[in-house]
Amino acid sequence: xxxxKHTWVFNNRPVILSTGVxxxxxxxxxxxxxxxxxxxxxxxxxxxTYEKAHQFLLEEAVGKVMEKRQMTxxxxxxFLAGDLINQxxxxxxxxxxxxxxxxxxxxxxxxxxxxxxxxxFIVNYDGAEYVITGASSHNAAVEKQFRYPTxxxxxxxxxAQWTVTGAGAALVGKNKGxxxxxxxxxxxxxxxxxxxxxxxxxxxxxxxxxxxxxxxIKHLQDLKLEPDHYDLIVTGDLGRIGQKxxxxxxxxxxxxxxxxxxxxxxxxIYTEDQEVFSGASGPGCSAAVFYGHLLKRMKQGExxxxxxxxxxxxxxxxxxQQGQSIPCIAHAVAVEYKNT
Amino acid sequence: xxxxKHTWVFNNRPVILSTGVxxxxxxxxxxxxxxxxxxxxxxxxxxxTYEKAHQFLLEEAVGKVMEKRQMTxxxxxxFLAGDLINQxxxxxxxxxxxxxxxxxxxxxxxxxxxxxxxxxFIVNYDGAEYVITGASSHNAAVEKQFRYPTxxxxxxxxxAQWTVTGAGAALVGKNKGxxxxxxxxxxxxxxxxxxxxxxxxxxxxxxxxxxxxxxxIKHLQDLKLEPDHYDLIVTGDLGRIGQKxxxxxxxxxxxxxxxxxxxxxxxxIYTEDQEVFSGASGPGCSAAVFYGHLLKRMKQGExxxxxxxxxxxxxxxxxxQQGQSIPCIAHAVAVEYKNT
Numbered sequence: 001x002x003x004x005k006h007t008w009v010f011n012n013r014p015v016i017l018s019t020g021v022x023x024x025x026x027x028x029x030x031x032x033x034x035x036x037x038x039x040x041x042x043x044x045x046x047x048x049t050y051e052k053a054h055q056f057l058l059e060e061a062v063g064k065v066m067e068k069r070q071m072t073x074x075x076x077x078x079f080l081a082g083d084l085i086n087q088x089x090x091x092x093x094x095x096x097x098x099x100x101x102x103x104x105x106x107x108x109x110x111x112x113x114x115x116x117x118x119x120x121f122i123v124n125y126d127g128a129e130y131v132i133t134g135a136s137s138h139n140a141a142v143e144k145q146f147r148y149p150t151x152x153x154x155x156x157x158x159x160a161q162w163t164v165t166g167a168g169a170a171l172v173g174k175n176k177g178x179x180x181x182x183x184x185x186x187x188x189x190x191x192x193x194x195x196x197x198x199x200x201x202x203x204x205x206x207x208x209x210x211x212x213x214x215x216x217i218k219h220l221q222d223l224k225l226e227p228d229h230y231d232l233i234v235t236g237d238l239g240r241i242g243q244k245x246x247x248x249x250x251x252x253x254x255x256x257x258x259x260x261x262x263x264x265x266x267x268x269i270y271t272e273d274q275e276v277f278s279g280a281s282g283p284g285c286s287a288a289v290f291y292g293h294l295l296k297r298m299k300q301g302e303x304x305x306x307x308x309x310x311x312x313x314x315x316x317x318x319x320x321q322q323g324q325s326i327p328c329i330a331h332a333v334a335v336e337y338k339n340t
Numbered sequence: 341x342x343x344x345k346h347t348w349v350f351n352n353r354p355v356i357l358s359t360g361v362x363x364x365x366x367x368x369x370x371x372x373x374x375x376x377x378x379x380x381x382x383x384x385x386x387x388x389t390y391e392k393a394h395q396f397l398l399e400e401a402v403g404k405v406m407e408k409r410q411m412t413x414x415x416x417x418x419f420l421a422g423d424l425i426n427q428x429x430x431x432x433x434x435x436x437x438x439x440x441x442x443x444x445x446x447x448x449x450x451x452x453x454x455x456x457x458x459x460x461f462i463v464n465y466d467g468a469e470y471v472i473t474g475a476s477s478h479n480a481a482v483e484k485q486f487r488y489p490t491x492x493x494x495x496x497x498x499x500a501q502w503t504v505t506g507a508g509a510a511l512v513g514k515n516k517g518x519x520x521x522x523x524x525x526x527x528x529x530x531x532x533x534x535x536x537x538x539x540x541x542x543x544x545x546x547x548x549x550x551x552x553x554x555x556x557i558k559h560l561q562d563l564k565l566e567p568d569h570y571d572l573i574v575t576g577d578l579g580r581i582g583q584k585x586x587x588x589x590x591x592x593x594x595x596x597x598x599x600x601x602x603x604x605x606x607x608x609i610y611t612e613d614q615e616v617f618s619g620a621s622g623p624g625c626s627a628a629v630f631y632g633h634l635l636k637r638m639k640q641g642e643x644x645x646x647x648x649x650x651x652x653x654x655x656x657x658x659x660x661q662q663g664q665s666i667p668c669i670a671h672a673v674a675v676e677y678k679n680t
Contacts, residue, residue, distance in 0.1 A: 001465075001466050001467070002417060002466060002467055002468055002469070005417065006417065006441045008467055048662070049662050051658060051659070051662065052662070077342060077345065077346070078530060082446065084427070085656070085658075086426040086427070086656045086657070086658060087424070087426070087446065087448070087654065087655065087656035087659075088446050088654075089654065089655065089656045089658070089659045089664075092533060092654035092667050092669075093533075093654075093659070093664070093667055095532070095533045095667070095669075096533035096534070096535045096654075096667040099532055099533070100532060101346050101530040101531060101532045102530070102531070102532060102533050102669060103445070103447070103454060103458070103530060104445065104446040104447045104454070104654070104669075105443070105444065105445060105446065106422065106427065106428045106444040106445065106446040107443070107444050108427070114443060114444070118443070118458070121461075121462065121465070121467055122461065124465075125341075125461070125464075125465040126341050126342060127341070127342055127348055127461055128342055129342070190418060190441040190442070190443060191441060191442070192435070192439055192440060192441045192442060193432060193433075193435045193436035193439070193442050194436070195436045314427065314428075314429065314432035314433075314436075314444070315427065315429065316425070316426045316427035316429045317426070318391060318425075318426060318429070319391070319427075319429045319433070322388070322389050322391065322392070324429075324433070327432050327433055327435070327436040329432075329435075329442060329444075
């Protein structure tokens with residue numbers, strides 16, 4: 001049901017029944033290593049190319065999702081996924097491997113919540129009993145495509161972000177009175193593209209901050225909520241610079257968030273010792289941090305209600321080369337865990 | 341409502357309230373020139389790059405959709421679009437221009453029906469009153485990215501297809517008893533990725549034929565329909581070679597289609613004199629032919645029920661270079677016009 005101008009409320013409260021989270025060697029040394037289902041000690045993961053490793057990460061995450069519920073692909077009606085690679089081939093090839101009817105998405109790093117919002121909508125209205133949605137990224141594949149092969153050792157400014165090697169997938173299912181045992185998806189706000197004229201691809205967080213702020217404000221307005229309705233509002237991924245900018249933007253518009261309850265997936269995944277400039281990013285970051293780490297903390301009783309705001313920078317190397325600025329977007333999904 | 345395993349039935353019969361169709365100079369000389377709203381006599385369309393012209397085609401199509409209903413962007417809740425360009429920048433930049441909350445899609449040439457299926461689902465369940473969906477392509481932008489800049493004059497084999505320069509967009513709205521005046525979207529079947537191991541990017545139609553056949557068969561099975569329920573089953577775009585292959589695949593599986601009622605958008609848009617090898621293709625082809633030409637023929641009483649099956653080859657230049665085969669998909673949307 002559309003509530004306000006941009007927000008869907010899911011009265012049937014679809015549930016996240018299981019998740020699968022995979023990562024690479026850098027993530028294995030990170031702060032949230034314990035929250036991954038599978039971690040690889042090599043970026044190639046036994047594959048010939050980084051792109052095939054990227055695909056494999058998503059395949060494994062989807063496999064884990066099904067394994068945990070003892071389901072097979074025939075139990076799942078639809079698979080919604082996307083990534084940053086040209087023509088989202090890792091997602092499409094993974095969809096081919098699993099053979100589940102597939103809807104390809106592109107929202108850059110916002111893909112995780114674009115997929116979860118659409119999956120919740122479909123399940124809420126009996127368009128499926130079970131949907132799997134996933135988002136993924138691979139540091140070396142993304143760097144090669146957007147900037148330089150990592151082997152070049154190109155230098156980056158402190159505003160840059162580090163693309164996560166990881167995938168996160170979730171099984172969204174009909175709520176059959178499972179509110180006590182599983183997190184429910186209660187609403188989603190679809191963002192619009194906001195382009196403030198910024199054009200520095202090494203400062204994505206700064207470019208994405210206005211889109212994140214806009215979507216959070218619209219979500220709160222549409223549902224007539226105060227920010228403290230949520231125990232946590234978490235972006236993915238603004239990084240250090242973007243997070244501060246988003247707080248400032250919101251305050252300018254009269255929405256004051258408690259900085260303690262406003263976190264960023266890109267600032268959670270790695271340790272302080274890992275040199276990731278302004279923080280982590282990539283579609284796999286918010287997917288892995290939310291489906292792995294944050295849902296675990298919800299189940300442990302730490303948070304009852306979380307709003308996940310995934311942000312995407314919708315540029316391409318070519319659009320940058322042609323002198324265009326960076327259009328950005330953010331989609332927000334609200335999740336609630338009754339048992340906490 | 342999920343019917344069968346892969347098909348949504350839209351009981352509230354969302355309607356296509358208006359459409360916008362734009363094209364380039366080659367399309368202006370084509371067979372369906374009269375069915376375009378705007379035709380350009382230059383591939384650059386007054387822009388600096390082919391990619392910006394690509395974006396402009398979609399912006400204009402969306403503008404036409406709103407203009408015909410005397411609506412503004414504030415009347416539209418969501419915009420669903422995609423294209424073939426890396427990171428679908430033409431669609432995302434157009435979404436930025438129009439400022440409508442945006443869901444980016446990637447399904448290669450199947451994007452047109454992926455967008456229409458999702459739009460119909462959202463509108464059917466009150467997720468929006470009005471959604472605009474669109475798909476587009478630009479011959480020179482796509483050739484440059486997937487093969488060679490057109491200025492090189494690279495030669496192609498007869499199995500190749502010609503990417504359409506064009507965009508098609510549609511306004512999908514709630515049915516307020518408008519069945520008599522507008523085409524209704526009655527059902528949609530979401531396809532799975534099928535990869536038969538073919539790897540020739542100059543024979544996309546052949547690669548996509550099994551996906552088209554699979555989706556058509558599943559659609560008929562899910563809804564317990566015979567092929568002749570539809571006055572026309574139209575693919576987009578298999579071309580000459582793929583179309584024949586799809587007919588053969590279906591016949592092998594016991595589904596015999598009347599070749600007179602099984603057409604392909606890629607074989608309709610250009611004249612016999614235009615040298616387009618095996619036919620046309622591109623996300624803009626099925627969008628322009630269906631939203632422009634076929635809906636007009638429906639309104640003129642020629643067809644009461646059409647099934648549009650948009651097919652996508654989900655490869656990238658890199659996946660081809662890395663020796664991978666071509667995963668393909670097809671999504672089908674059924675449209676009915678009562679007044680005929």
